[in-house]
Amino acid sequence: MEKQKVVLAYSGGLDTSVILKWLEVNYGYEVIAVCVDVGQGEDLIAVKKKALATGASKAYVVDVTEEFITDYIYPTLKAGAVYEDDYLLGTSFARPLIAKKLVEVAEKEGAVAIAHGATGKGNDQVRFEATIKALNPHLKIIAPWRIWDLKSREDCVDFAVEHNIPIPVTKKDIYSRDRNIWHLSHEGGNLENPWNEHDNSIYMMGVAPEKAPDTPTFVEIEFEKGVPVAVDGVKYSPIDMLHKLNQIGGVNGVGIIDLIENRLVGMKSRGIYETPGGTILFQAHKALEKLTLDRATMSFKKTVSEKYAQLVYDGLWFTPLKDALDQFVDSTQQVVTGKVKLKLYKGTCAAVASASPYSLYNEEFVTFGEDHVYNQKDAEGFINLFALPITIRSLMHSQMQQEQKKEKKVI
Structure with a gap:
């Protein structure tokens, strides 16, 4: 009897290496490993070989790094979406793209199921499965962490040793990491106690701010309709720019956060996130919007940004609301063209200058010197009308107080 096929989201790490063998041993599946390259900077040819050596019948390496930047990072950047004020959604928006590629391979191979290594306590299970259900609800989903008898990452280490599976962690170095071209996250281990200060030695994309250069670095980012196109006057491809x-x-210790966040499943978690290039782009984009968007649009866009961040964090990328918000965001970005200069210094990243052909800043109007375009006397009438509701309210209270005084005198 022909074995049923299952497509596994495979990274070559501890969890997915164990899952590959576990699916084969416990269910007799033919496992097809799919490693989606979102710019994690690993030797994915070696990962493919490891998958085959561990028992996969086939192993795909799918490079989607540029698609990840242009179709997932840039829309989120244009939306200004930041989850709970700090998290630039590095893991969140990679998951829908990875799941999309898993569905494509499953359909190509005639697989009956997709398996992933997300735990039953995390957000990624929702992100993977919501995407799969949106794109092909007929595929079965297997989430081993929700059904097997391995209760911890230490148990996974023991299983790997028992089945001669080479793994990149030990019981002493037990951090769970997720990396792509946008960010790197660190979770687990001693980070699970929020009283433990994290060790700066875990950084892999940058240095601790105190170890950054003693002199600031200036960098100029140019945008066209909300999309970054040049650094210091030089045009780059999306991949080269992020690198x-x-x-x-x-080098300047930018983009490191130690975050307690609210997971979708109801618990809080702690992670150390490194997002150096992303932090630069977000700060530059925000500064350019302040120069080019009017007050009412900026105010409403903040509401949209918050909702957009929540949708992305919750894995609801392929939804009608997300599509509708994208249309609003894109309409706002028609004027977000120009350049921003930023100052990087020991972990800080601040915009210090900006320019745009669509700038709403007009020096003639705001100057403290003499001008011929603004009549300051006009402000008096404006203030009278603007403050009319509170003026009327104050007059009403004054009248009531006078009437109360009269009543007391009569008594």
Whole structure:
């Protein structure tokens, strides 16, 4: 009897290496490993060989790095979406793209199921499965962490040793990491106690701010309709640009956060996130919007940004609301063209200058010197009308107080 096929989201790490063998041993599946390259900077040919050596019948390496940047990072950047004020969604928006590629391979191979290594306590299970259900609800989903008898990462280490599976962690170095071209996250281990200060030695994309250069670095980012196109006057491809900005930001200790976040499943978690290039782009984009968007649009866009971040964090990428918000965001970005100069210094990243052909800043109007375009006397009438509701309210209270005084005198 022909074995049923299952497509496994495979990274070559501890969890997915164990899952590959576990699916084969416990269910007799023919496992097809799929490693999606989102710019994690690993030797994916070696990962493919490891998958085959561990028992996969086939192993795909799918490079989607540029698609990840242009179709997932840039829309989120244009939206200004930041989860709970700090998290630049590095893991969140990679998951829908990875799941999309898993569905494509499953359909090509005639697989009956997709398996992933997300735990039953995390957000990624939702992100993977919501995407799969949106794109092909007929595929079965297997989430081993929700059903097997391995209760911890230490148990996974023991299983790997028992089945001669080479693994990249030990019981002493037990951090769970997720990396792509946008960011790197660290979770687990001693980070699970929020009273433990994290060790700066875990950084892989940059240095601790105190170890950054003693002199500031200046970098100029140019945008066209909300999309970054040049660094210091030089045009770059999306991939090359992020590599360059990651290097510049990393050297200066930019983009490191120690975050307690609210997971979708109801618990809080702690992670150390490194997003050097992404932090530079977000700060530059925000500064350019302040120059080019009017007050009402900026105010409403903040509401959209918050909702957008929540949708991305919750794995609801392929939804009608997300599509509708994208249309609003894109309409706002028609004027977000120009350049921003930023100052990087020991972990800080601040915009210090900006320019745009669509700038709404008009020096003639705001100057403290003499001008011929603004009549300051006009402000009096404006203030009278603007403050009319509170003026009327104050008059009403004054009248009531006078009437109360009269009543007391009569008594």
